[in-house]
Amino acid sequence: MRRILLAVFLAAALLTSVVVASTLVNGAGSTFTYPILSKWASEYNKLHPDIEINYQSIGSGGGIKQVTEGTVDFGATDGPMNDQQMSDFKQKRGTDVLHFPTVLGADVPTYNVPGLSTTLNFTPDALAGIFLGKITKWNDPEIAKANPGVNLPNHDLIVVHRSDGSGTTYVWVDYLAKVSPEWKQKVGVGTSVNWPVGLGGKGNEGVTGQVKQTAYALGYVELIYAIENKLLYGNVRNSSGSFIHADLASVTAAAAGAAQSMPDDFRVSITDAPGKTAYPISSFTWLLIPRNIQDPNKKKIITDFLHWVLTDGQKYAEPLAYAPLPKTVQAKELKAISQIQ
Amino acid sequence: MASTYTPADSRAVPPGRALALVRRLLSGDGAAYLLTLFAAGTIFFITFIVFYELYVQSALSRHKFGFHFLFTQTWDPIAGNFGALPFIYGTVVTSLLALLIAIPQGLGSAIFLAELAPARLSSALTFLIELLAAVPSVIYGLLGIFILVPFLETYIVPALKAVLGFLPIFQGVFYGVSYFSAGIVLSIMIVPFIVSVSREVLMSVPRDQREASLALGASHWQTTWRVVVPYALKGIMGSIFLALARALGETMAVTMVIGNTPQIKASLLAPGYSIAAVIANEFTEAVGDLYLSSLIELGLVLFAVTFVINGLARLLIFTTTRQGEHA
Numbered sequence: 001m002r003r004i005l006l007a008v009f010l011a012a013a014l015l016t017s018v019v020v021a022s023t024l025v026n027g028a029g030s031t032f033t034y035p036i037l038s039k040w041a042s043e044y045n046k047l048h049p050d051i052e053i054n055y056q057s058i059g060s061g062g063g064i065k066q067v068t069e070g071t072v073d074f075g076a077t078d079g080p081m082n083d084q085q086m087s088d089f090k091q092k093r094g095t096d097v098l099h100f101p102t103v104l105g106a107d108v109p110t111y112n113v114p115g116l117s118t119t120l121n122f123t124p125d126a127l128a129g130i131f132l133g134k135i136t137k138w139n140d141p142e143i144a145k146a147n148p149g150v151n152l153p154n155h156d157l158i159v160v161h162r163s164d165g166s167g168t169t170y171v172w173v174d175y176l177a178k179v180s181p182e183w184k185q186k187v188g189v190g191t192s193v194n195w196p197v198g199l200g201g202k203g204n205e206g207v208t209g210q211v212k213q214t215a216y217a218l219g220y221v222e223l224i225y226a227i228e229n230k231l232l233y234g235n236v237r238n239s240s241g242s243f244i245h246a247d248l249a250s251v252t253a254a255a256a257g258a259a260q261s262m263p264d265d266f267r268v269s270i271t272d273a274p275g276k277t278a279y280p281i282s283s284f285t286w287l288l289i290p291r292n293i294q295d296p297n298k299k300k301i302i303t304d305f306l307h308w309v310l311t312d313g314q315k316y317a318e319p320l321a322y323a324p325l326p327k328t329v330q331a332k333e334l335k336a337i338s339q340i341q
Numbered sequence: 342m343a344s345t346y347t348p349a350d351s352r353a354v355p356p357g358r359a360l361a362l363v364r365r366l367l368s369g370d371g372a373a374y375l376l377t378l379f380a381a382g383t384i385f386f387i388t389f390i391v392f393y394e395l396y397v398q399s400a401l402s403r404h405k406f407g408f409h410f411l412f413t414q415t416w417d418p419i420a421g422n423f424g425a426l427p428f429i430y431g432t433v434v435t436s437l438l439a440l441l442i443a444i445p446q447g448l449g450s451a452i453f454l455a456e457l458a459p460a461r462l463s464s465a466l467t468f469l470i471e472l473l474a475a476v477p478s479v480i481y482g483l484l485g486i487f488i489l490v491p492f493l494e495t496y497i498v499p500a501l502k503a504v505l506g507f508l509p510i511f512q513g514v515f516y517g518v519s520y521f522s523a524g525i526v527l528s529i530m531i532v533p534f535i536v537s538v539s540r541e542v543l544m545s546v547p548r549d550q551r552e553a554s555l556a557l558g559a560s561h562w563q564t565t566w567r568v569v570v571p572y573a574l575k576g577i578m579g580s581i582f583l584a585l586a587r588a589l590g591e592t593m594a595v596t597m598v599i600g601n602t603p604q605i606k607a608s609l610l611a612p613g614y615s616i617a618a619v620i621a622n623e624f625t626e627a628v629g630d631l632y633l634s635s636l637i638e639l640g641l642v643l644f645a646v647t648f649v650i651n652g653l654a655r656l657l658i659f660t661t662t663r664q665g666e667h668a
Contacts, residue, residue: 058625059625059626060626061625061626061627061628062625062626064628065628085628156514158516163596163601163618163622164621164622164623164625164626165418165622165623165625165626165627166626187419188419188420189419190418190419190628191418191626191628192418192622192623192626192627193417193418193419194415194416194417194418194419194420194422195602198602199516199518199600199601199602199612200600200601200602200612200614200622201601202596202597202601202622206597209486209487210486210517210518213486213487213490213491213517214516214517
């Protein structure tokens with residue numbers, strides 16, 4: 001018994017000594033960025049053993065909430081904070097919140113049409129029509145005209161969307177709202193919306209499972225998920241009129257296309273971005289950092305980490321199937337780091 | 342007085358009230374009383390805290406929507422319009438469907454295990470049932486999506502439609518995910534609760550009850566059905582309540598097979614939604630106070646639904662057992 005007690009005591013002492021020796025920085029938010037943020041955290045810890053970055057993937061909404069309450073040092077979100085949330089933050093924390101894009105993601109339409117293994121083309125009107133419930137058949141002229149030579153079945157189209165609130169949904173409906181005034185007016189933009197039609201699947205895997213199991217179904221999933229699971233997904237026509245297959249290059253191109261009109265606070269939607277090769281359903285994902293960090297030690301750690309993420313850290317993006325930042329955005333962000341006081 | 346007390350004069354001086362209390366506490370009975378009282382008290386405390394928190398946190402939504410919340414069908418986080426009816430409907434329908442399937446099956450297996458099966462088989466099967474009760478619900482959900490739904494789609498639903506297709510509850514397109522699939526997955530999940538508790542209760546029916554019945558010339562089955570089961574009825578009902586509570590609150594497995602579509606359809610083959618599922622789906626990403634408050638009010642509604650259904654079931658038992666006693 002005594003020996004056990006001793007062992008427990010020693011273990012506890014060891015643990016506390018480790019904790020005391022290193023500084024812990026806490027973050028929370030988007031599940032989409034979790035794989036790369038945990039990679040960054042562990043790589044950064046290898047470079048600086050005295051610094052530990054702890055990130056909890058509780059969802060973008062939760063990340064915004066926690067950074068506003070001040071329970072974490074930074075947040076991460078797939079959709080930028082709106083003006084109401086910004087002013088709530090200012091009221092609660094007495095300082096502004098800064099947005100820093102870290103990597104990019106995209107949504108792709110995935111489908112299951114028995115006997116069809118070709119990549120289909122989708123126009124913006126086709127996607128909006130399908131999700132508004134106005135296009136109900138696979139051989140609808142709006143789909144057919146973009147796919148000459150493909151024998152589309154005269155069958156009901158079954159729509160699948162996410163049932164859980166998510167950044168993936170935010171990007172998808174943000175795109176639909178840009179290309180369809182009717183969507184903007186009837187449904188709107190958010191992490192959960194009142195879907196006009198369709199079945200709900202929980203998570204990317206829920207939507208994928210539902211699409212795979214249901215003949216003639218169409219849904220949307222995160223690009224990384226589609227690549228890793230080798231899903232068949234369609235091309236989408238961009239604002240220059242070409243049908244683009246989503247991949248890391250075409251997503252980065254969308255960010256570059258949006259870079260010219262990038263606002264100083266980086267809160268920008270890059271869906272339907274200009275650029276010949278830009279994939280139109282792309283999005284940044286952001287870190288949320290308070291402008292004023294009281295603790296000088298923490299402030300230094302957070303700014304150093306951010307600098308590393310935007311420069312050396314970018315090389316970890318592609319192996320994990322995230323699109324890295326275009327140079328123009330990166331340069332602008334590095335200048336903006338000095339805003340953290 | 343108590344402070345001047347010493348053990349030596351305890352018999353001579355009648356102890357004061359405080360002292361008596363201390364004494365009672367120190368004796369075994371008193372300590373046990375207090376400890377168990379405390380344990381029971383925590384149940385009230387936890388229930389109260391849950392209710393209180395749900396009530397307070399949902400204030401915004403309660404004030405905005407009032408009782409309309411219970412009777413409207415819109416769920417629009419963007420426009421800020423929230424109504425609970427499709428979720429209440431889905432929760433009640435799937436739970437009742439689950440009970441409808443699970444009660445005969447669970448009770449049947451409990452009777453077999455307790456009364457008819459050889460002891461060795463009974464204990465082996467009981468072990469399996471307890472194993473089933475420990476399977477995480479996400480596993481049931483996955484089995485539901487990948488095994489049950491395709492099976493229903495290819496075999497069961499076409500057959501149901503062919504035979505009972507004239508009933509509105511078996512009409513319309515079947516997408517796989519539906520009230521029907523959710524009800525069946527739930528029934529599989531709650532059967533172990535009914536079986537294991539009911540079996541214990543049946544086995545604890547005193548031996549002389551059975552012997553008396555057999556001595557009067559009743560057959561084995563008559564004894565089981567007319568004597569043993571009525572004797573154990575209260576315990577069996579307890580097991581059903583436990584199962585019902587689990588069905589009403591089940592989240593993960595239901596959300597994977599119900600289709601997550603907030604609508605009310607007469608057909609069991611249509612997709613729907615349940616209260617627990619929508620909370621699990623939307624809570625983490627709910628931004629905006631009204632949205633969050635409405636989700637919390639849904640929790641309050643689930644609390645109330647459980648309360649009402651439990652009450653109704655208790656009323657049902659109360660009336661039926663009273664009849665039984667007089668018969």
